[in-house]
Amino acid sequence: MELNHQKCVEMDRRSFIFALKACEQFCRVLEGQSVHCWVWKMGFDSDLVVRNGLVHFYAERGYLDFAREVFNQSFVRDVVTWTSMIDGYVVHNCSEEALKLFNLMLVNDVKPNEVTMIAVL
Helix, strand or coil, X not given: CCCCCCCCCCCCHHHHHHHHHHHHHCCXXXXXXXXXXXXXXXXXXXXXXXXXXXHHHXXXXXXXXXXXXXXXXXXCCCHHHHHHHHHHHHHCXXXXXXXXXXXXXXXXXXXXXXXXXXXXX
C-alpha cells in the first residue's frame, strides 16, 4: 500500500488524521511513516491536531522513541499531546516514564483531564 497524493485531491488536517487512524488500525507502520513524510512536505507539521495524531499513532504502535521525538519537537502542547504520550508509555509497560512525564505535565501547568487520570492510574 503506497500513499499516493493526487493533485485533484485537497489535503487538510483531517485527511492526515484519518490516514494515521487507518494505518494504526491495520498495523501499517511504514504507511504511517509515509503519512508523516507527507505531513512534513505539505507544511502540516506545525498543526497541533496533526502532531497529536502523530504522537498517538507512534505511541499506540509501540514506537515510543518516534512518539517522544514528535512530542519533544512540539512547541505547543495541549492535554491531548501529553495524554497521548503518557498513555503510550503505560500501554507499553513504561510506567516510570509515564509518571515522570505526568509530573512534568503538572510542572508545566497543564491540567490533566479524565483520560489523563485514567491512563496514569
